[in-house]
Amino acid sequence: MSDEVVDSPAPAEQLYGCVVTYSRGEKVIHASRGNYIATLKKAIDDSFTMCTDLTAVDFLTYALTNRQLPSDISGERFEIVLNLISLERRERLRLRVQIAESEATIPTAFDLFPGTEAMEREVFDMFGIEFEGHPDPSRILMPEDWEGHPLRKDFSVGRIPVQFKGAPS
Amino acid sequence: MTSDLIAGTPAATGEGPQEMRSRSELTAKEVLREVGSVLRMSEKAASELTSSPVENDEEQTMIINMGPQHPSTHGVLRLMLELQGEKVLRCKPIIGYLHTGMEKQAEELTFMQGGTNVTRMDYVSPLNNELVFSLAVEKLLGIDGDIPERATWMRMLLSELNRMSSHLLFMATNGMDMGAVSMMIYGWREREEVLRFFQKVTGLRMNHNFIRPGGLAADLPAGWRDDVLTILEGLPSRLAEYDILMTNQPIWRERLQGVGVITAEEAVALGASGPILRSTGVAWDLRRDLPYLKYKEVEFDVIVGSYGDSFDRYAIRLNEIRESMKIVYQVLDKMPSGDYRIQDKKVTPPPRARIDESMEALIHHFKIFTEGFKVPEGEVYVGIESPRGEIGCYIVSDGSPKPYRLHMRAPSFVNIQALPHMMRDGLIADAVAVISSIDPVLGEVDR
Numbered sequence: 001m002s003d004e005v006v007d008s009p010a011p012a013e014q015l016y017g018c019v020v021t022y023s024r025g026e027k028v029i030h031a032s033r034g035n036y037i038a039t040l041k042k043a044i045d046d047s048f049t050m051c052t053d054l055t056a057v058d059f060l061t062y063a064l065t066n067r068q069l070p071s072d073i074s075g076e077r078f079e080i081v082l083n084l085i086s087l088e089r090r091e092r093l094r095l096r097v098q099i100a101e102s103e104a105t106i107p108t109a110f111d112l113f114p115g116t117e118a119m120e121r122e123v124f125d126m127f128g129i130e131f132e133g134h135p136d137p138s139r140i141l142m143p144e145d146w147e148g149h150p151l152r153k154d155f156s157v158g159r160i161p162v163q164f165k166g167a168p169s
Numbered sequence: 170m171t172s173d174l175i176a177g178t179p180a181a182t183g184e185g186p187q188e189m190r191s192r193s194e195l196t197a198k199e200v201l202r203e204v205g206s207v208l209r210m211s212e213k214a215a216s217e218l219t220s221s222p223v224e225n226d227e228e229q230t231m232i233i234n235m236g237p238q239h240p241s242t243h244g245v246l247r248l249m250l251e252l253q254g255e256k257v258l259r260c261k262p263i264i265g266y267l268h269t270g271m272e273k274q275a276e277e278l279t280f281m282q283g284g285t286n287v288t289r290m291d292y293v294s295p296l297n298n299e300l301v302f303s304l305a306v307e308k309l310l311g312i313d314g315d316i317p318e319r320a321t322w323m324r325m326l327l328s329e330l331n332r333m334s335s336h337l338l339f340m341a342t343n344g345m346d347m348g349a350v351s352m353m354i355y356g357w358r359e360r361e362e363v364l365r366f367f368q369k370v371t372g373l374r375m376n377h378n379f380i381r382p383g384g385l386a387a388d389l390p391a392g393w394r395d396d397v398l399t400i401l402e403g404l405p406s407r408l409a410e411y412d413i414l415m416t417n418q419p420i421w422r423e424r425l426q427g428v429g430v431i432t433a434e435e436a437v438a439l440g441a442s443g444p445i446l447r448s449t450g451v452a453w454d455l456r457r458d459l460p461y462l463k464y465k466e467v468e469f470d471v472i473v474g475s476y477g478d479s480f481d482r483y484a485i486r487l488n489e490i491r492e493s494m495k496i497v498y499q500v501l502d503k504m505p506s507g508d509y510r511i512q513d514k515k516v517t518p519p520p521r522a523r524i525d526e527s528m529e530a531l532i533h534h535f536k537i538f539t540e541g542f543k544v545p546e547g548e549v550y551v552g553i554e555s556p557r558g559e560i561g562c563y564i565v566s567d568g569s570p571k572p573y574r575l576h577m578r579a580p581s582f583v584n585i586q587a588l589p590h591m592m593r594d595g596l597i598a599d600a601v602a603v604i605s606s607i608d609p610v611l612g613e614v615d616r
Contacts, residue, residue, distance in 0.1 A: 024308050024549050050437050052552065053561055053578040062567050066546050081563065083550055083578070087437070087451065090458045094550060115440030118586050126272075141265040141615060144185035150273055151574075157277060 016042040018095075019070040028094040030073045033106055036097050040112050043084055048093055051113035053083040056099075056123045060153040069098075077101040078129055082109070082116075099129060108134040126151035189249040189261040191232060229253055235600065237266045243342065243604065244611030248588070255596050260589040264582075267615035275575035279541030280306050283572065284378040287562070290577055291613040292375055293338055296331040296367075297555040298577070298613075299380040300324055304461065305551040305562040306382040309544050312511060319507040320384040325462050326397070326500045327370070327380065329493040333404075334363035335556035336486045336493075339608045340411060343483060346605040347424050352414060359407055366396050382542075383517040384510025397501060401494055411487060425480035429591035429603035432477060439590070440583045443558025444489070445607065448474035448481035455554040467499045479606035486608070489556075516542050541570030550578075557581055557608060579613035 013020040016039045018029040031039040057079045059067065067075045076098040084093045099106055108131040109116045120131045121140040128149035131137065139146065148155050236247035245266035251259040275286050287302045288295040307313040341356020364374045369390055371377035379386045415421045431441070433449035446453055454471040456464040472488045474481025510517050518537050519530035536542075544566040552561035561578030584607050591603045 023547055024311070026550060051440055052442070052559055052583075053550070053563065053576075055563060055576040055578075057548075057565050057574045062565075062573060066567065068546065081548075081550075083552075083561065083563075087453055087458075092459070092550070092552075113440065114438045115583060115586060118582065122582075138186040139265075140187065141268040143265070144187055150270060155273075157273060 016046070019073065021068070021070055023068070023094075026092065026094060028096060030070055031095055031097050032073075033097060033099060037107050037109070037112070039095065040082075040109055043093065043095070044112060047086040047088045048084040048091075050085040050087060051082060051109065051116055052085050054080065054109065054116045054119040054123065056080050056127045056129055056151075058127060058151065058153045073098060078104060078127060080106060080123070080129070104128060105130045105132055107132045110134060125149065128152065184263055184265075187263055187265075189232060189251065189259065230258060237263075243609055244614075246585070246604070246609060246611055246614070248600070248604075250592075250597065250600065252597055255598065257592045257595050257597055257600065260592045260600075262585055262588050264585070264611070264614050267611050269616070271616045272575055272577065275572060277571065279570045280382055280544055280572065281537060281541040281570075283575065284381050285376070287575075287577060288376045288378050289612065290579065290616055291555065291557065291560065291581070291610050293610050294331045294335040294556050295376050296327045296380055297553065297560055299378065300328055301551055301553045301555075301560050301562045301577075303380050303382045304553065305549050305564045306544065308549045308551060309547055309564060309566050310382070310516060310542075311545070312383070312513060312516065315511055315513070316384060317508040317511060318505045320509050320511070321462050322500055322504050323385055323389060323509060324380055325464070325467075326497060326504070327367075328462075329496045329500070330363055330366065330397070330400075332556045333490050333493045333497075334360045334367075336490045337363070339486050339556075343605045343608075344415065346601045347421065349415060349421070352411070355407065355410070355414075359404065362400050362403065366393075366400060369393070369396060381510075381517075383513060384508070386510075388509045394501060397497060401497060404490070404494060408487065408490060416484065416487065422480060425483060425602060425606070426478055427476070428479045428595065428599045429606055430476065430478045431587055431591050435590060436477070436587065439587050441558070441587050443554070443556070443580055443584070444482050444485045445558065445584055445587060447472060447485055449477035450475050455552060455559055459552070461551075461553055463503075466503070467496050469493075469496050479602050482606040482608075486556075543568060543570050544572075552578065555580055557610065557613075558584055560613075577613070577616060579616060581607075581609040581611070581614045582616075585609050585614055 015029050017035060018031045018039055021028050058077060059075065059079060060077055064075050069075050078099040078101065080097045080099060082095040084095065097106065106129065108120060110120065118140060120134055121136065121138065123129055124131060124137060125139040125142050126149055142150065230251050230253045232249055232251050234247060234249055237245040247263040247266065249261045249263060250257050271286055271290060275283055278286055283302060284299050287298045291298050307316065337356050337360040341353045341360065344352025344356060367377065368374050370393065371379040431449060433451050436446045436449045436451065450473050452471045452473045457471055469492045472485045472492060474485055514533045518534050523530035524534050546566055546568045548565045550561055550563045552559045558580030559578065560580055563576040563578065564572050565574040567573040588603065588607060592600055595603065
């Protein structure tokens, strides 16, 4: 069991103008909403041509002090997480972007990685984060008339009503 | 019939904006964007569209629904197709009919229970789902270097056998979709032999929850080696039969060659992985390129195609069965003796016999099964090669026994985006061939 939850901060390391951290040996860069697209462009030029995954995390109930973010990044409620792959160098790179609850939007990565289209729709569906310029901003998994965004932490799990047990209706 | 009648007015079952809109509701620019977006072409390719469907008269086209209950859609995949005669102009997959909120549910289950949840996502290759989940949890725990050798090799054995059973199922369904009904029976028959072995090892044919954080649930049963050898020795002649029945058969080739073509650039841009990416000639296999478990120590070939069509994807899967057999033979040779799971009291339950004699063991047993084990804070992404492509598991832990967030990167979910692209300008009769060649499992598409 290792206790090195936070790998050494290494404040000097930067990549594409973003701070680099390591999480369990995996390389993570922290972009801001402003330089998100520019960072992705630099990553593509650096052979990270494939975006395998785009998802989000809602940190509503997560203690801010435990967030393990670099000192100059302030933790917000939402976080977009992209996983890029360089086929040439056989490397993975993760990109995390903080998104405030008050302004839950981010430019779409569709123009750079067309494969993020469905993933961004899923994030919109599940978290309510809007992607500016997305060609098809509709729900993807939930029914169109669904209220709320299920993977938000303030969305209750709900329960199945049980007959004869005095269960809440 | 007007297109409205066929597409169905937005009735109770309508999905509103998720559905494909008719041309009359779209401006020319929107259609072009849809061609570029919903059909997922690069902007450059979209601007080069000279025979733009915009020019087609709406009177000559119609929108039809295929699915969600069409048998060849492998579950509840629904496609809306805009047709001109028999030609597919636009296509949009509509998914979510099998969505059961498994990622939300994962936040309510402990790491101990999580395996039962993730194994039901891609129900055709459940052991690979469990494997990626276990690898991610182990990485968070920091015990990924301490897993016993035997456990690692057992995981490889099961993972490869699962790849074989999954591809055999593909052979069956692909054959059925193409009208080779006898192939369906053969594919199921061979798969059943592998599943029978799984049942002997794990107790279940599917949804095993056998690979768990820390190792496996149990050791291999007595006589397992003979069972595996029986499977391996029986298969080559059956695969040779497949070659006679399908690969070398002109009707089969005519039906698949040149159908559903995708280029390497498109596949990479779309994030497609697995046999779809490899069919375009990109030799990308996580087992070789970003090795996990002990794949560095076994020899196998990465099968690639050259045309990116349905036939290549069929041939790749057929030959991957042979490669997996090669790996399984090597695993049989190299299987070490030892423990099948890590004996870390905080992660795996104590052996049953210990509970009778040790209070400590009883406490650990009780704690693990009621509260679960705590996982240090952090976030981790692990991706492995499932039969359908890269399956990834992203976990954020807040130090409690339950994942704060668990996300599965499902290969089918991403691969299905390639469908509209492969279908464009194809024939409606080929649609079934193209869907089949993607080999989607809707359980993991919708999760």
